[in-house]
Structure formats: structure tokens, C-alpha cells
Amino acid sequence: MFQLFLIAFRNLGTHRRRTLLLGGAIAGVTALLVILMGLSTGMKETMLRSATTLATGHVNVGGFFKVTAGQAAPVVTAYPKILELVRKEVPELDYAVQRGRGWAKIVSESASMQVGVGGIDVKDEPGFRQVLQIHEGNLDGLNEQGTVLLFEKQAKRLQVKVGDTVTISAPTMRGTNNTVDVRVAAIATDVGMMSDFNVFVPSNTLRSLYQLRDDTTGALYLYLKDVNQVPVVQARLRTVLADAGHQLMDNDPRAFWMKFEVVNREAWTGQKLDITNWEDELSFITWTLTALNGLTGILIFVLLVIIGVGIMNTLWIAIRERTREIGTLRAIGMQRTRVVAMFLFEAMTLGALGTLAGALIGLAVCLGVDAAHVGVPAAVAMFIMSDRLHLVVNAGSVVGAMVFITTCTTLISLIPSFLAARLKPVTAMHHIG
Amino acid sequence: MNAAVAQSPIVSITNVTKDYTLGKVVVPALRGVDLQVHPGEFISIAGPSGSGKTTLLNLIGCVDTATSGVVSVAGQDTKQLTERQLTHLRLHTIGFIFQSFNLVSVLSVFQNVEFPLLLQRKLDKNQRKERVNQLLEQVGLAHHAKHRPNELSGGQRQRVAVARALVTRPQLVLADEPTANLDSVTGQHIIDLMKELNQKEGTTFIFSTHDAKVMNHANAVVRLADGKILDRLTPSEAKRALAVGAEGH
Numbered sequence: 041m042f043q044l045f046l047i048a049f050r051n052l053g054t055h056r057r058r059t060l061l062l063g064g065a066i067a068g069v070t071a072l073l074v075i076l077m078g079l080s081t082g083m084k085e086t087m088l089r090s091a092t093t094l095a096t097g098h099v100n101v102g103g104f105f106k107v108t109a110g111q112a113a114p115v116v117t118a119y120p121k122i123l124e125l126v127r128k129e130v131p132e133l134d135y136a137v138q139r140g141r142g143w144a145k146i147v148s149e150s151a152s153m154q155v156g157v158g159g160i161d162v163k164d165e166p167g168f169r170q171v172l173q174i175h176e177g178n179l180d181g182l183n184e185q186g187t188v189l190l191f192e193k194q195a196k197r198l199q200v201k202v203g204d205t206v207t208i209s210a211p212t213m214r215g216t217n218n219t220v221d222v223r224v225a226a227i228a229t230d231v232g233m234m235s236d237f238n239v240f241v242p243s244n245t246l247r248s249l250y251q252l253r254d255d256t257t258g259a260l261y262l263y264l265k266d267v268n269q270v271p272v273v274q275a276r277l278r279t280v281l282a283d284a285g286h287q288l289m290d291n292d293p294r295a296f297w298m299k300f301e302v303v304n305r306e307a308w309t310g311q312k313l314d315i316t317n318w319e320d321e322l323s324f325i326t327w328t329l330t331a332l333n334g335l336t337g338i339l340i341f342v343l344l345v346i347i348g349v350g351i352m353n354t355l356w357i358a359i360r361e362r363t364r365e366i367g368t369l370r371a372i373g374m375q376r377t378r379v380v381a382m383f384l385f386e387a388m389t390l391g392a393l394g395t396l397a398g399a400l401i402g403l404a405v406c407l408g409v410d411a412a413h414v415g416v417p418a419a420v421a422m423f424i425m426s427d428r429l430h431l432v433v434n435a436g437s438v439v440g441a442m443v444f445i446t447t448c449t450t451l452i453s454l455i456p457s458f459l460a461a462r463l464k465p466v467t468a469m470h471h472i473g
Numbered sequence: 474m475n476a477a478v479a480q481s482p483i484v485s486i487t488n489v490t491k492d493y494t495l496g497k498v499v500v501p502a503l504r505g506v507d508l509q510v511h512p513g514e515f516i517s518i519a520g521p522s523g524s525g526k527t528t529l530l531n532l533i534g535c536v537d538t539a540t541s542g543v544v545s546v547a548g549q550d551t552k553q554l555t556e557r558q559l560t561h562l563r564l565h566t567i568g569f570i571f572q573s574f575n576l577v578s579v580l581s582v583f584q585n586v587e588f589p590l591l592l593q594r595k596l597d598k599n600q601r602k603e604r605v606n607q608l609l610e611q612v613g614l615a616h617h618a619k620h621r622p623n624e625l626s627g628g629q630r631q632r633v634a635v636a637r638a639l640v641t642r643p644q645l646v647l648a649d650e651p652t653a654n655l656d657s658v659t660g661q662h663i664i665d666l667m668k669e670l671n672q673k674e675g676t677t678f679i680f681s682t683h684d685a686k687v688m689n690h691a692n693a694v695v696r697l698a699d700g701k702i703l704d705r706l707t708p709s710e711a712k713r714a715l716a717v718g719a720e721g722h
Contacts, residue, residue, distance in 0.1 A: 043584065043591050050579035368575040371536050372637070373564020373592050375557060465536040469575065 044378065048386035051358070052393075062347075062354050063394040066449060069343045070398025071405065073441045076336040078406035078431035084329055086426045087322060088267065093171040094158075094234045096321035097136070097261025099273050101126065101281070102296050103289065103313040104303045112303040113250075114141045114296050117311050119257045122281070126262060129280045132269045133262055137165050140246035141258025141296065144210035146188075146239060148198035155194070155239045156297070157208060159246030159258065167263065173229040177202035181225025185244050188222040191235035195227045202227060208241070210249050220249045232421050259296070270317045277315050287312045293320040344445070348452040351387060355456035359383070366460055367468020376461035383460055387453030391446035398445075399438050406431040481548070483645055483677050484510035484533050489542030491528050491700075502528040504700040506542070510679060512644065515671045517688045518681040520697035526681035527649055529697065533679060534567055534647045535559045547644055564592055568638030570648035570667075570680075574630040576622040576637070582609065583618040586636045593641055608636040612666060628659030635666055639676065648680035652687055664690050 052059045092098060101122060104112040116122065119138055126136060140159020145152055162168060162182040169179060176195075181187050188206065190198070200206060202224050209219045222241055230236075247254065264273060282288055289312045292299060296314065319326055359366070366379060414429045421427045491503040503525045510516055510533075518526045531537035532544050535551050544551045547566045551559060568589075569575075576585050583605055590601045609615045612632040622630055631651060638646050648667065652660030668690050671678050680687075688694050694710075696703040 043580070043588060046584070047577065047579055054579055364573075364575060365577060367536075368569075368571065369577070369588075370560065371534065371563060371569050372589050373560055373641075375560050375592075378592070466531050469536065469571070 041381075044382045044385050045389070047382060048389050051362075051386060052390055055358070058354055058357075059390065062350055063390055063397065065347050065350060066391060066394025066445060067398035067401060069340065069347060070395040070441060070445050071402035072343070072398075073336070073340050073445070074399055074402025074433065074438055075405050075431070076332070076339070077437050077441065078402070078410075078433045079429070080329060080332050080336065081432040081434055081437065082410070082430040083332065085432050086430050087326070087329070088318065090171055090231045090426070091234055091322050091325075092261075092263070092318045093165075093167040094231065094238060095156075096316075096318045097259075098264045098267050098270050098318055099262040099277065100259045100316045100318075100321060101262070101277065101313055102141070102259030102316060103311060104299075105311050106303070106309045109307050109309060110304050112300055114258055114300075115250075115252065115256050116259060116313065117253070117256050119260060120255055122286070122313075123260055125280065125284055126260065126277065129276065130262065130264075130273055132264045132266065132273055134265045135166070136260055136262045137161065138243065138257040138260055140241075140243050140250075140252075142210055142246055142250060143297065144208045144249070146194075146198065147207045147209060148200050148204070150199045151197055153194065153197060154237070156237050157210070157246060157249075158238060158240045159243040160240050161243050162240075171231070175227045175229050177224065177226035179226050182240065182242055184225065185242050185248075186220070186222050187225035187242060187245070189226045189228060189240040190224055191228050191238075192230050193235060194239065195224070200224050208249060212250070218249050218251065220245060230421075230427070232426060274315055274317055281313055281315070289314040291315070294323050295321045298324070344448055347449065351390075351449055351452050352456055355383060355387065355453050355460075358386070359456055359460045363463060363468045366463055367465045370463070370465035371469060379461040380454075380457045383457035384450055384453055387457075388446060388450045391449030392442070394449075395442040395445045399442050403433055403438065406433045480512050482509040482545075483512045483547055484508065484679070485543070485545040486529075486532070487543045487545075489532060489539045489544055491525075491532065491537070492540045502700055503532075503539075506700070506702055508695060508702060508705075510645075510677060512677050513671070513675045515668060515678045515690065515692045516680075517691035517694045518679065518697060519683060519688055519694050520681075520703075521683060524697040525700040526683075526697055528700075530647050530649050530679065530681055533645075534569060535563050564589065565641065566644050568641065568643040568646040568676075570631070570634045570638045570646065570651045572650040572653045574622070574627075574634045574654075576630060576633055578622055581619050581621055582614060582625070582633050585622065585633055586640050589637060589641045604640060605636075608640055611670070612636045626659075627655050628662060631655060631659075631663050632666065635663065635670075639670060639674070642674070643676065645677045645679070648678065650681050650683075652682065652684060657686070660684070660687065 101116065102114065103116050105115045105117055106112045123136060127133060142157035144155065144157050146155050160168065160182070162179060172179065175192055182189055195201065198206060204224050205221050206224065207219055207221050209217050211217050222245060247256070264270065278288060287310070370379065409429055410431045415427060416429055486506055486508040489503055489506045490501065493500045493502055506529065518529060520526050532539050533546060535546060538552065546562060549562060554562065577588065580588065586605045586608060587601055590596055590604065596604065606615065609618055612635055614629060614632055614636070617625060617629065622633065625633065652663055655663060664687050667678055670676055682688060694706045696706065
């Protein structure tokens, strides 16, 4: 086997220009794949960090309460009992918080805008401080009732600064509007799309706006020690909560505010819980990740086809050039399977070296771009929830990409390798060319 | 007659024909050939270009199949063997020396000679090393073991080919015009080397040539013309026959 590897390796070295061209193409595709994966992982990580802190937990226990069939409110009643049950049944839990959910108009002296209103107990939310960069004011100001946290763009639009007062006006189920005056306690740096339609007020302020009881909230946000445990925890919660006598909504992988129409059409009344995960709640923006992954897939497929044709062509040439050698080796006793193996080794060696070079280039580009804090246009920032490109290289994915492309190049070379092995020794030996 | 003749033949060819199809034309290369070669013989196949020498060697070497007739090598009817069995037979029974050396250009002299042993998987690394070094010593290339074929002269390359053919200690070595691409002195050295190995190891050699000086070293000269065996002569008879042929022209 070593000798076959040696022949493959040295043949690649002998035809240096051809090897460099084809190896360069393989390296290019690998580098592109690594960069696109780095971008996708970076976006996902940024979204996960920002969005899961601001708009969703890793897993959420939310739901709707309906007084009549057509009047749904996104609240969970008697949440402390549910929280107690969750803490008991979910050992994977890092921490859990309750968040109020509302939809209101925020009005300043000069402008107004529709926003989602989150009710938080900022002292119980360690992740909130890590994700938000306070541009003006103090996050601890939110501990005081009747305050609000705005984002830069919102403050600019409303033309307010820290200390100013704005009015939040929320429609009730009876068709009237409840209002509350709040003081701007802090203005945070924008974090993409999340900061376009979200403001935060203390939980009690939100409860008083909607006139809710103290044991009522919008949803419980559960943060896990390992985000990969989300499906397991989600499935377990469905069972545990159902066993505890709670009514559960059918699984619907969408954000809670996209479900009003469906819920209002249904005939039930009372409380139903809805178990969702972060991807469900962000499904309206995670399409960017899906699109990027799809685009990556298409791009890589097309490039692999081009490379496949290149490899096939190169091996045809190599086999034609080495017909006499193949004949000789067959004559002195090399079995056909070994001839196949010899050419497969050659393709595999080329693939392995090309992908290794590509992975290193891709890695360097990812690390370089990430370290350079490259800024992105506002439109892009809105989707990736960051004002700069964040690329994350996952060792497992890079190795996976290398193995995938090397396997493809090896498989592609099967056809010419089989044809080489089928050459008759006598034909091969007397071949001139 | 050589003492070896008393043993059962290592090569037995009975009424063998071989036709090549070139487009719509069928060209007969061998027309009913019968030949027996016994272990230890050093046989030359002589004849002009196109007489069928290479075709005959290809059939004996199991790298081609006869159109009709029976070719037996080491007691096995080659027509009855599968491709895998034929390859196995070539690896374990036959050694090849080619006119154009046919060495693997990317391997060193040592690796080229070692290659058939690796295919055989019979010897361990040390045994292989010992065997290869011994052969390289025999062919006078011990100091060139690490060289690549393109760093050697034609004669040296052919000596590597001889070493490669003999490294598995085959019962039969086939050499197709082994001296054709060499100058007369180097060619003579190669034939001397083959003869020496034939006498020392008892290996059977069948080689094709149209060089009268090379034929002189053979135990027997099988003359081919137009795909048929004319006769089987001693070297002196062959020399006389060739002289007569030359005068005739």
C-alpha cells in the first residue's frame, strides 16, 4: 500500500503544473466552503447570543390565554408553579427568566412608533448585560418602575434622550387603550433587527399597563448549559407539562406573534401553553441562515461539478500517459483492484492536499476578517444582528468539509480508475503515447 | 539435449493461432504453432520483424490470449484461468524483461525491483531488502539503489529490469528483444547476465531477438517466420542458417 501511495504522490510531483492547477481549484473550493461556513456559524452564533437574550430563550414556555374564543392574549398565568416544575424536570437548565410580552405604540412629543414591549426583571438577567452595550444612561435604571430601555435608532426617531418621558399606549382586548408614562432609563447600541421593534420595561410596568396579576407573565425563557440539548428539553417539557395537567398547543415552529390569527380562529378558551425554541421564535429572520446555507450548498455543488470534470479529465490524461506503466504493472502481477487503488490514491492524495491547503487559507481568511472587525452595511447588520462581520470557524466543520471534498474527488476518480484497471496488459504495454 | 528436457515442460504450446482484427481485416500473427520449453532451458526465438515473436511471448506470458489452440504454462491451461488467476500466475511464475525496460519512473531502482515482492506479500521487509540487495549486487547496481530510472543509462535500466524479473525467483523469464535498445557491448553484458542467472539459478529464459550474436548464447533457437515455427536449431545451426539466408539475399 505504501508503494501505491508513493507512486501516487510522486506522480503528482512529476506533473507539477497540472497538480498545482487542480489542487489549487480544490483548495479554492475548500477555502470558500470554510469561509461560508464560518460566516454562517458566525451569524448563527451572533443571532443566538443577541436574539436569545433579547427576544427568546433557548427554549420557551409561552402560550395564550383566551377569555372568549376570538380574544387571545400572549400570557402565561400562574407562571411560578410552571417555573418550579421546569426547574425540577430540566437539569440541563442554566437559568430561567420570565418575560412579559406586549405590542404597543410608544409616543414621544415629536414622533411615535409601534414596538414590541418586553417586560424584564433586569437584576435576574445576567445575559442581558453581556449582550447589550449601553450607549447612554444605566441599565440598572430599569430596576425602577416606570422606566424604559430604548435602542439608538428608536431614540433618534422619537427624538428623546435619557431622562425624557415617553408614553406607551397598548390596546386591550376590549378595544380600549391603556397607557403608561415611562422615563427613558437607558439607550442601548442597536443590535440589528431586534432593536428595530423591541423596547424593554420593568415587568411590573408591563403588568400595570395590561393590568395583569403578579403571577402572570408573557413567557418563561429557559437558557440551557448546552444549546444542543434544545430538542431533548423541548420534547421532555411537552410530556411533563401535559402530565401536570396543562393544555398544550400543537407544535408550530413560528414566532408567538405570528400565531395570533390561528389561535383566534380556534374555539377553545382558557390557558394553553406553547413550547417553542429559539429557532421557532426567530424563524422570521433565520431564513437568512437557511438562504446562506442553501446558497453555499448550490455554490459548492456547482464548483464540485467543475472540479469533478477537471479531475476526470486529468486522470484521463494521466491514464493515457501512463498506459504503458499500467500494462507493465499488470504484466508483472498487479491485480486490477490495485490499479484502481493506485489511481484512487492519486485522486485522494490530491484531494487531501488541496483541501488541507484550502482549509488553511479559509481559516486564515476567517480569523483575519474576524480580527479586523470588518463593518457591514446597515441592511446586513439588521439580519446578522451585529454591525460587524463575525466569522466562527468550527474545527469539526472544517475537518468535515475536508473529508467531504476529498471523498468527492476520490469518488469522481472511480470511473477513470476502473477504466485504467480494465486495460489489457498487452494493449497497455504496446501503447505509444 | 539439456538434462532439463527430461522434465515435464514448463511451457507447452499446441496448435496455437492468434489473429488480430484491424478494422475489417483479420491479420494472422501465429498460424498453428507448437512448442515445448523445459525447465532450465535458455531459448531464443528468432525471426524477422512481424514474424510473430512478440505475439508468441505475449501468449506464453499470459498477457494475451490465443485465438485457438492450447497454451500451458507451469502445467496450467491459460485459457481455463480467470483474469485474477492469470495475474496470479504471472506474479508467481513468470518474470518479464521488456525491450524498453518499462520501469516505473517515479520509483527508485530499489523500489522498482522490490515492487513484485510487495505484490506477492510473501516476504517481510528485511527479507525483501536482503533479496533486492542481493539481486542488485548480482546485476552490478548495488550503488545505484536510490537512483531513479532516468538517472541511469540504457544498460543499467535493463539490468534493473532483469533484477525486477528475477526478484520473485520465477520459474520462467520472458525477454522481448532485451538488447534491441542497447549498444552491442551493453547488450552482450545483459545476455551474459541472463545466461549466468540461468546457469546458477536454473531459471528458464525465453527471449526474442533477431541479433545473431545474441542467439549464440542460447541452448536452442526457435526460428519463426510468417507466424509459423520453421525449425528448432542449435545456435551453430542457426548461425549457418542465417549465413545461408544472407548469401541468398
